[in-house]
Amino acid sequence: MAxxxxxxxxxxxxxxxxxxxxxxxxxxxxxxxxxxxxxKKLVELKYIESFREDINIDFENLENVLEKDRQKKSHLERxxxxxxxxxxxxxxxxSILSEMLTNYNFNPQTNTYQAIISSAHINYVTNYEQKKLLxxxxxNFEELEQGETVYNMYVNxxxxxxxxxxxxxLENKIINQSVLRQKKHRNLIVGYYxxxxxxxxxxxxxxxxxxxxxxxxxxxxxx
Numbered sequence: 001m002a003x004x005x006x007x008x009x010x011x012x013x014x015x016x017x018x019x020x021x022x023x024x025x026x027x028x029x030x031x032x033x034x035x036x037x038x039x040k041k042l043v044e045l046k047y048i049e050s051f052r053e054d055i056n057i058d059f060e061n062l063e064n065v066l067e068k069d070r071q072k073k074s075h076l077e078r079x080x081x082x083x084x085x086x087x088x089x090x091x092x093x094x095s096i097l098s099e100m101l102t103n104y105n106f107n108p109q110t111n112t113y114q115a116i117i118s119s120a121h122i123n124y125v126t127n128y129e130q131k132k133l134l135x136x137x138x139x140n141f142e143e144l145e146q147g148e149t150v151y152n153m154y155v156n157x158x159x160x161x162x163x164x165x166x167x168x169x170l171e172n173k174i175i176n177q178s179v180l181r182q183k184k185h186r187n188l189i190v191g192y193y194x195x196x197x198x199x200x201x202x203x204x205x206x207x208x209x210x211x212x213x214x215x216x217x218x219x220x221x222x223x
Contacts, residue, residue, distance in 0.1 A: 043121070050112040052217040054108075054109035055213050055217065058210055059211070061108075066200065069200050070200060073193070079092060079096045080189060083186055088180070093174060097163050100155070103152065108141050108144075134213065137209050144203075147202050150195065151198075155192075159192060162188055
């Protein structure tokens, strides 16, 4: 009977093979994580660039609307002062009433925000403070929309009927001048001015946040 040959196991080779496999898996895992993180960074950058574009457009539109509403507010302040002194003229009244019929509303760019919310990608914005500021900025539009709705309702329900009843728009003159000394006229002007002030204040708050956001987004893109 032939003797049984014992095979010597080369534990060192096995150990090296196991180490190589582990290193290979680890490298693959690291590379996969790197690719995934890099992909997320690219998506985040696209969102940030898109946000910056929207916010830049908002800035231009806000400044334009604010300039017109501030001018209107200034005109109203002078007219209200003349009403208090009972020292107003017909021409200024016609001008003020006509100006009150003009309306400048801000239409924000919300496509990027709606897209990132609907796709549940808001966490792609990794900077917490920046994400918090973005959400706050766009949430302000809900309050603004309510304020603009009240303002527009006031114009449609009170200003427009008063103007149509008492102003000849074709001739640009007051039909019944006695109405200008009545409480209805004074209350109409003061009520409109109060709503205009609220509207201007909301626009100014949004513009202030807009400026801060622009700075932060520009800094992140420049990195």
